[in-house]
Amino acid sequence: MDVSEHYIQLRLNFLHVHEEQEIHTTVGELAHHLCCTMRNMNLIMNKFMDNGWVRWNPQRGRGKTSLLVFCVPLLEVARERFEHLLNTNRMEDAYELTSILPFTMREQLMRELQNQFGLRSNEGVRGRVDTLRIPQNTPFKTLDPTQTAMWGEVFIIAEVFDRLVRYNAEHQVCEPSLAVAWESHLEGREWTFYLHKGIPFHHGRVLDSEDVKFTFDRILSDNSNPCRPLFGSIERIVTLDELTVRFVLNKPNFMFPDLMSSMSASILPRDVEMNPLHPIGTGPYRLTRHDSKLLVLEVFPSYFRGRAYIDRVEVWQLPHSGRVESVIKHNLFPDAEPRAVQHEMQGGMYMTFNMQKEGPQHDVNFRRAVQQLLNADELSEALGNSNTQAAFSLIRGRAQKQHLTENLDQGELWKPQSEHSEGSAEPAPSVESSLARAAALLRRSSYQGQTLSLWVEEGEKMEEDMIWFAERCTQIGLHITIIPGDPVHAVYQDGFRGCDLIYTGEVFDQHVMLSLVTMYTFQNTLFLIAMNDFWRHELEQECGRIVMIREPAERLNRLIQLEDRLIHEALLLPTYSFREEHAHHASLRNYCVAGHSLPDLRQLWVKRIPGAEEEDTSYPVYIPLW
CATH class of the missing domain: 1.10.10.10 (Winged helix-like DNA-binding domain superfamily/Winged helix DNA-binding domain)
Structure with a gap:
């Protein structure tokens, strides 16, 4: 020592x-x-x-x-x-x-770490090695593609695994990946996929159709698997030969290729037991280390779509601090202005209710009172910034405002069955302000003056939102206690079990329709964790009907109607959409933000600084991983 x-x-x-x-x-x-x-x-x-x-x-x-x-x-x-x-x-x-x-x-020394992150280019005895270092302060709980709902974990899964197809967001079509082609028979009830030859797993064995069958049998045989409803239309899987696999469905599913592009559909090797923290796939990077300090991805030279340029990716677990992100980002580019990559996130922030718990949240008048209090326009006016925009939908581009000031029973898309009706909603009176409307709805609800707990995802901006919301609650006699929480704990350890209201966000990937279906059927999304059995069944059934629709435009329209229903029932209360900003040195080329607002490492490459004599050259980059 x-x-x-x-x-x-x-x-x-x-x-x-x-x-x-x-x-x-x-x-x-x-x-x-x-x-x-x-x-x-x-x-x-x-x-x-x-x-x-x-x-x-x-x-x-x-x-x-x-x-x-x-x-x-x-x-x-x-x-x-x-x-x-x-x-x-x-x-x-x-x-x-x-x-x-x-x-x-610790906080003061953390500032010194900022120069260690980004991309470092080293010349050694084996030639040049490019290493991308990413900081974070939230540990990975699982890298099992069928379990994870955290976008930082999805980032790793996307590099370790491949799926049968991949989604091209620019052209809005599914393209070949592990499968070179596919076709449908019998009006969408049979789908046959033809695999590429010679694709190696990281442990050396070549992928075949039995691996595909194993992957989905593993999901379907486990009733507790959170992604099982996503693939619920699969009746059986048949391997026709080593490169051909057929899915026989119990009903038509014209979104089936899209579902095969889901991270949950990542293909696993059948001869290796799945280790949720050290998985093996076919992707461009293989995981070589994962512990409490560091996760390391090494480039997989035999990757079937061509070797990635970046040799090594390190994700460092920093000591937990609310200021870690700002410390790392602050003054990261002292010598020159960085190239900024701004990405408009699909999805957004919203409030929902813990329908697993008894309480006034089962009364639609109470939920609509909260809906009036959490007025997106007023929240944005009070606390908004240049990276946020008031939103009335999780689908970017749906700018129309929900006319909540009008009779709330008019234009109802679905009326719940009487035995499941959660409170008799009365029309909101025509009153001047959202606070007055909220007060009127609260008086007609079953709320009896008790203090309710509000779980909010940890983060300065979101906690500030809820302080503003709690102050508005106080003005009409609604008593709220704010409980900041870790979304990882909430997903994997039922971290908001005792709370009544939930304020969080949903980050979609580039395939908006698939993201919506996933949000409503994948049991590890925060939204579905909060729902009771009735609403889980309703959402699964409706998504089951939507995937039977042949035309994509009509499917999207039905998903929009489903979102409208949830907003009308005040189960989904959108507040704002946001954009994320990445920053990187000009020498990093092809920096493209892909799904879940994360960079596509397969495209990134380095234009070495001309005349650089140092053995170790640093190229700063800021990647918001969580």
């Missing part, structure tokens, strides 16, 4: 002591703090004094104490050590150092 690490470790045991403050102690006590012998402790103290870090006046004899004075602040020595570790490319050790420091010191 370096002498500076000894000093840091010892100083952490005396955080209550100021510099130049005298401490009466013994060599034995100090040796205990450093878990070393007294002889080694004396040697270490001599090194401390040589560096001018301490004054030490040892006293010999039973019962006598020595005098210790710390001369140099802990942060000063920690920063020196931290910078040395970064300069010698020992980033993992630098990470370890920050993790043991007090929070305020």
Whole structure:
């Protein structure tokens, strides 16, 4: 252990002591703090004094104490050590150092990490190696394509796995991927896929039709699999030969190729047990490390669509902090203006209700009162910024406003069956303000003055939204307690079980229709986790009817009607859409934002800085992974 690490470790045991403050102690006590012998402790103290870090006046004899004075602040020595570790490319050790420091010191050192992220181009004995480093502070819980609902996890899955088809957003069509072609028989009830030859998995074996069958049998045989409803129309799977597989459906499904482009349809090898944190696929990158500190993707040279340019991708788990993103992004480009890539996100922020829990949220008048309080225009006017826009739908481009000030029963698309009706909705009166309308609806609801809990996805902007919302609730006598929460915990550990209202967001990929069907049928979306059995059944049944429609335009229209129904029932309360901004050095070429607002690593390449003599050249890039 370096002498500076000894000093840091010892100083952490005396955080209550100021510099130049005298401490009466013994060599034995100090040796205990450093878990070393007294002889080694004396040697270490001599090194401390040589560096001018301490004054030490040892006293010999039973019962006598020595005098210790710390001369140099802990942060000063920690920063020196931290910078040395970064300069010698020992980033993992630098990470370890920050993790043991007090929070305020950790935050200050985190600023030094900003230059370590982005793309680094190294010349070594094996030639040039390009490494992309991405920071984040939310750990990956699963990389099983059938389980994940987190877009950061989807980013990794997209690089490790392939699907039978891929979606071309520019032309809005499905194109070949693992399958070179496909065809439909019997009016959409049979789909046959023809596989490419010689596609290797990361462990070396070549993919065949039995792997495709295994992948979907695994989903269909597990009733608890969250993506099972997405593929519920599959009746059986037949392998006609090693390169041909046929899906026989129990009803027509004209969206079936689109479903095969879903991340949940990523093809797994049948001869390897699925490890949810270390999966094996056929994608352009193979996962070589995944632990609490670091996830590493190495380029797969045998990738069937051609070798990716970036050799290595590292996703670093930084110590949890609400300021990590801003610290990394701040002043990341000190030498020049970055190239900004602004991406209009599909999806957006919304509020819904925990229909799994008893409470006034089962009364439609109460939900509509909340709908009036969470007025998208007023929220945007009060708290909006240049990256957000008031929205009345999760589908970008649907600009028309829901006329909630009118009679709320007019134009109802569906009327729930009487045995499932969740409160008798009365028309909202024609009153002047959204607050007045909310108050009138609240008085007619079953709300009895109790305090309700509101789960909000952690984040400065969203928490600020809900503080504004809670203040409006107070004005009409609705009592709300705000509980910030981690969406990963909410998805995988039922993290909002005890809450009544939920404020979160949904990020779609480029295939909007597929994203909507997924949101309404994939059981690990936050929206469906909040719904009760009645609404889950309703949504699954309606999506089952929608995929039977042959024309894409009509399918989209039906999905829009379904969203309108949810908004009318005040189960889905959109607030705003937003855009994300990526930034990168001009030397990074073909930086294209793909699904879920994440870069397509297969297209990215580096134009090396002309005349660069350094063995290690850095190209800054900011990628918002979560």
